[in-house]
Amino acid sequence: MTPFRARHGLTGLCALAIAAFAAMAFGASPAAAKPARIVSLNMCTDELVLRLAPPEHIASITWLSRDPRNANMAEAARAIPVNHGLVEQVLASRPDLVIAGAYTTRATVALLKRVGMPVREFGVPRNIAEMRAQIAEMAALLGEEERGAALVSDIDARLAVLAAKRPTERRRAIVLRPNGFTVGRGSLVDEILTLAGLDNIAAGLGIDSYGQIALETVALGGAQMLILNDTPGGQPSLAHEVLHHPLIERLRERLKLVALPSRLWTCAGPSVLDAIELLARAAEEDR
The missing domain is CATH 3.40.50.1980 (Nitrogenase molybdenum iron protein domain)
Known part of the structure; x- marks a missing residue:
């Protein structure tokens, strides 16, 4: 056998x-x-x-x-x-x-x-360009090239609006996900932060793609925004306990906490633009 x-x-x-x-x-x-x-x-x-x-x-x-x-x-x-x-x-x-x-x-x-x-x-696309290419590839596979082109065109139009509004001053931000993971260079999430007008601290720390980060680093890293992976109504789990650590609550006193629904950035598609827009609004409010 x-x-x-x-x-x-x-x-x-x-x-x-x-x-x-x-x-x-x-x-x-x-x-x-x-x-x-x-x-x-x-x-x-x-x-x-x-x-x-x-x-x-x-x-x-x-x-x-x-x-x-x-x-x-x-x-x-x-x-x-x-x-x-x-x-x-x-x-x-x-x-x-x-x-x-x-x-x-x-x-x-x-x-x-x-x-x-x-x-x-x-x-898994690592950036917006790969996301566009994947949508086009899927559309061709399904024989729905026109629908695919329309979807990509809408994404590009929304990106253009965001680029026109993007401030020159970037807020320092870090992502915290279950089990203490963050997102660094070479990832779609890193580009999401950049397009939202944010400076990803994890990328500056030399973290590539996904990696774990200590809460002490989160607390002392000089972040102005802490982005938490959020699943509204999700089941309690040990992996998510770090997101509810007392230190995170204390950080509310000096930086802006943003809960970003995981569904908006788990898959590469039009919902990624919703994530970028949400973060851009949060950065503008904090500014």
Whole structure:
């Protein structure tokens, strides 16, 4: 038994059965210019699919996208069937396109590829330019280039308005996420802060992408704004305890605390502009 089969409990007969089922599913309908039965296995790809594809062409999205605390398209998602990232659910949907994230549902993606299903994986954009490119790539994949172009055009228009209002004086800011993580250079969040007219302290400390930071550093780093990752109505967890530490409350006396809903900057899409606008308003009020 191969390591893959051993890990997933698949016998040769089971793998052949899945392959046969996949062949029947794809043989059931002729190839079309636009995919007519799309399955998404990642919350961030869900959002782009929901924004770009007609609802009748979406066979299923992840169950996560129906949660308004974490997803930006929860209302639209309620009208679409959901999956939990299982191979059986994907096969039952009889998709002609499966879209996945580069770091999620790895076992499912590997098996779907093994049996010949058309799977397209999308990575995590590190900046606005990559975000634009990903939207265009998704739109082309779905045969919805006009919708994609309109979405990118709206993003560019909002960025232009923000650039025209951006002050020359930057407020010093730092992001604090669950488990004491912050965001430094080479990340989309770092660019979000820059476009909002803020100076990211973590980038100046040499932190690349994501890294942990001590609360003492937060307290003594000279920040004027502390941006907290916020999930309204979320379940209590040890990871989030650091965001409610007494020291954070004391910091309110000398710097501005901004709660930024996690759904606005978890996925790279139009909601990122909402995050930038929220931070820009907070910086202007503090100024």
